[in-house]
Amino acid sequence: MRVALPLRFAAIALACCVNLNLAFGEVQQTRPLITSAINESSRVTLVGNTHPDAIAKNDLGRVPDSFAMQHLQLLLRRPAEQEAALESYISDLQTPGSSTYHQWLTAEQFGNRYGLAKSDSDTIIRWLQGHGFTVNVRYASGVLIDFSGTAGMVREAFQTEIHRLQVNGESHISNMSDPQIPAALAPAIIGITSLNDFKPHKMYKKKSQYTVAINGFTYYAVVPGDLATIYNLNPLFAEGTSGKGQTVVVVEDADASSSDWNTFRQTFGLTSFTSGQFTQVHPEAAKSHNCIDPGLNGDSDEASLDVQWAGAAAPNATIELASCAGTTTFGGLIAVQNLLNGKSTPSIVSMSYGTCEAGTQAALKASFNSAFQQAVSEGVSVFVSAGDAAAAECDRPYESAFHGINVTGWGETPYNVSVGGTDFGDSYLGENSTYWSATNSPTFESALSYVPEIPWNDSCASVLISTVEGYSTPYGADGFCNSATGAGFLDTIGGGGGPSECATGSPSTYGVVGGTCKGYAKPSWQKLMGNPKDGVRDVPDVSLFAANGVWGHFYVFCDTTGGGSCSGAPVDWSGGGGTSFSSPILAGMQALVNQKVGGRQGNPNVVYYALANNEYGKSGKSSCNSTLGNGADSDCVFYDVTLGDMDVNCHGTVNCYIPSGAEGVLSTSDTSYKPAYGTTTGWDFATGIGTVNAYNLVHKWTTAAP
Numbered sequence: 001m002r003v004a005l006p007l008r009f010a011a012i013a014l015a016c017c018v019n020l021n022l023a024f025g026e027v028q029q030t031r032p033l034i035t036s037a038i039n040e041s042s043r044v045t046l047v048g049n050t051h052p053d054a055i056a057k058n059d060l061g062r063v064p065d066s067f068a069m070q071h072l073q074l075l076l077r078r079p080a081e082q083e084a085a086l087e088s089y090i091s092d093l094q095t096p097g098s099s100t101y102h103q104w105l106t107a108e109q110f111g112n113r114y115g116l117a118k119s120d121s122d123t124i125i126r127w128l129q130g131h132g133f134t135v136n137v138r139y140a141s142g143v144l145i146d147f148s149g150t151a152g153m154v155r156e157a158f159q160t161e162i163h164r165l166q167v168n169g170e171s172h173i174s175n176m177s178d179p180q181i182p183a184a185l186a187p188a189i190i191g192i193t194s195l196n197d198f199k200p201h202k203m204y205k206k207k208s209q210y211t212v213a214i215n216g217f218t219y220y221a222v223v224p225g226d227l228a229t230i231y232n233l234n235p236l237f238a239e240g241t242s243g244k245g246q247t248v249v250v251v252e253d254a255d256a257s258s259s260d261w262n263t264f265r266q267t268f269g270l271t272s273f274t275s276g277q278f279t280q281v282h283p284e285a286a287k288s289h290n291c292i293d294p295g296l297n298g299d300s301d302e303a304s305l306d307v308q309w310a311g312a313a314a315p316n317a318t319i320e321l322a323s324c325a326g327t328t329t330f331g332g333l334i335a336v337q338n339l340l341n342g343k344s345t346p347s348i349v350s351m352s353y354g355t356c357e358a359g360t361q362a363a364l365k366a367s368f369n370s371a372f373q374q375a376v377s378e379g380v381s382v383f384v385s386a387g388d389a390a391a392a393e394c395d396r397p398y399e400s401a402f403h404g405i406n407v408t409g410w411g412e413t414p415y416n417v418s419v420g421g422t423d424f425g426d427s428y429l430g431e432n433s434t435y436w437s438a439t440n441s442p443t444f445e446s447a448l449s450y451v452p453e454i455p456w457n458d459s460c461a462s463v464l465i466s467t468v469e470g471y472s473t474p475y476g477a478d479g480f481c482n483s484a485t486g487a488g489f490l491d492t493i494g495g496g497g498g499p500s501e502c503a504t505g506s507p508s509t510y511g512v513v514g515g516t517c518k519g520y521a522k523p524s525w526q527k528l529m530g531n532p533k534d535g536v537r538d539v540p541d542v543s544l545f546a547a548n549g550v551w552g553h554f555y556v557f558c559d560t561t562g563g564g565s566c567s568g569a570p571v572d573w574s575g576g577g578g579t580s581f582s583s584p585i586l587a588g589m590q591a592l593v594n595q596k597v598g599g600r601q602g603n604p605n606v607v608y609y610a611l612a613n614n615e616y617g618k619s620g621k622s623s624c625n626s627t628l629g630n631g632a633d634s635d636c637v638f639y640d641v642t643l644g645d646m647d648v649n650c651h652g653t654v655n656c657y658i659p660s661g662a663e664g665v666l667s668t669s670d671t672s673y674k675p676a677y678g679t680t681t682g683w684d685f686a687t688g689i690g691t692v693n694a695y696n697l698v699h700k701w702t703t704a705a706p
Contacts, residue, residue, distance in 0.1 A: 465550070
């Protein structure tokens with residue numbers, strides 16, 4: 001079918017349209033991008049927007065044309081000069097002395113300034129409606145449209161079929177080819193956020209069933225009191241900086257049990273912080289009913305640990321769980337978009353989900369980037385888990401990496417804090433008794449001080465694990481990974497990190513960086529001793545403890561939704577690790593910063609890196625080395641993690657060093673041992689800047705000079 005839609009005001013060929021009621025009284029000129037009539041027979045393909053599992057062997061056939069496709073999201077593209085103006089404004093927002101320093105925008109102001117020309121969005125909406133779709137929401141941001149229809153409408157409008165799939169025993173739906181749009185619309189459209197129902201990974205790992213062989217090995221379950229001791233939260237709580245008046249939002253696609261929240265707080269002595277509360281919301285946009293309560297489901301364990309541990313770091317704050325059921329769009333993204341485009345935006349958001357960068361559809365990555373860009377413009381601090389598969393995020397489900405180096409697919413934007421993971425190094429150093437009491441307090445804590453930290457790494461490729469097991473190298477036929485004992489440590493589990501390499505474009509092979517892949521450009525604030533001059537965004541930014549027990553340390557939380565018991569002492573409670581814990585905890589620490597300085601802070605990375613530069617300088621600060629443990633200087637904002645690595649075992653030909661034997665180690669060189677990645681003085685891919693002393697972070701926040 002050929003449809004030609006007239007352009008609004010085309011007869012007088014307006015060069016721009018004028019948006020009024022802008023922030024601070026100025027008038028913004030927005031250049032229209034759609035400049036020719038729509039010809040349905042002249043189309044362009046939105047490349048990189050088919051899920052890798054949408055292949056013939058998984059195909060069960062086309063869904064009926066009547067199959068409902070609810071609340072699809074169409075992401076729009078602003079003019080290049082408008083994008084540059086937005087980036088300039090974001091920079092000024094975080095620059096002390098700028099006339100617009102911390103002059104955060106509302107969603108309406110953001111849309112008026114940086115949204116698409118109304119004539120363009122009107123044209124796109126008329127085109128959607130012309131194909132039978134219902135347009136539910138034109139978001140305030142001016143770059144997002146929520147619309148609904150059927151699979152038949154999708155096939156006719158976007159020239160791609162929706163099929164049922166069977167993948168690893170699970171049923172899914174997905175488009176089978178990249179969508180197409182009329183060429184006339186292409187300058188103003190980035191893509192459909194998603195046309196499949198595959199869910200992202202939650203960044204939670206259950207407690208491991210193995211430990212390294214150390215004499216006298218003991219398990220140390222980390223509870224809120226331990227967290228407060230190790231990261232120096234107690235002095236903040238004592239002075240009244242505990243999150244009162246602040247709200248931390250965790251975004252989910254599941255609900256959590258309020259009774260589990262209450263049990264967690266009662267068991268671990270948090271009820272004395274009487275202002276702390278837990279709320280659950282299901283934010284919708286403009287009465288569109290595009291956020292359905294997902295209820296308790298298979299991701300409720302993630303939701304439970306997120307809210308409980310955010311509240312452990314900020315016990316007097318309100319912890320708000322914002323959840324939406326997923327459609328073909330991840331429910332957490334729906335919740336984020338609706339919150340950011342509402343009348344009252346949050347000040348702190350944490351997200352503990354992700355997928356690999358080189359395996360995520362292009363429009364989905366762009367949607368997260370766009371959302372987080374809007375967030376920092378509104379003063380929202382966004383924290384995202386760096387991942388639980390070390391530098392091999394595309395191999396998360398497997399025992400060995402074979403796709404090469406890869407990071408998370410939406411936690412590496414320039415606008416969010418990427419939160420990595422560490423383990424405690426006392427077991428390796430043989431210093432358990434120095435840092436843990438032999439008995440627990442009535443609320444079960446036993447940590448005595450800050451504990452030395454190492455990268456979180458469960459793999460045989462860990463130089464620390466291979467050393468303690470008696471091997472000189474983790475690689476090679478005689479190395480640990482190819483030994484009988486090492487076979488029990490074949491996995492890709494560890495704190496995420498690495499360079500952004502496929503934020504835009506698409507790979508030629510799923511999960512392998514290549515093709516048209518490009519990483520996000522390095523942000524101006526990411527300059528620090530140790531950070532490579534690679535020209536791209538590197539993650540993580542900051543790390544916190546996130547291990548799941550390989551060295552005997554792990555978190556506990558209450559989750560009866562999965563059938564677990566939360567009665568009595570937390571001996572049989574759910575236990576585990578993952579950057580699912582470290583992200584909401586750091587978000588909780590940000591609530592303490594916001595309370596102390598008196599307002600929202602936007603992108604915290606600007607201050608993190610400024611403080612780190614003050615501390616590390618050009619040669620590092622040896623007295624802030626994490627290995628010193630309780631001997632580190634009392635004025636350190638960050639503890640520099642310099643012992644160990646987060647390398648994992650691998651096979652294949654991509655970023656894998658295999659001199660001999662079946663298993664190699666993930667390496668930046670295929671011909672020599674350059675583990676991906678080790679620690680070093682200053683910033684590194686294993687832990688970023690390092691970990692934090694919360695008291696010093698809060699009290700030195702305003703001393704940073706970006």
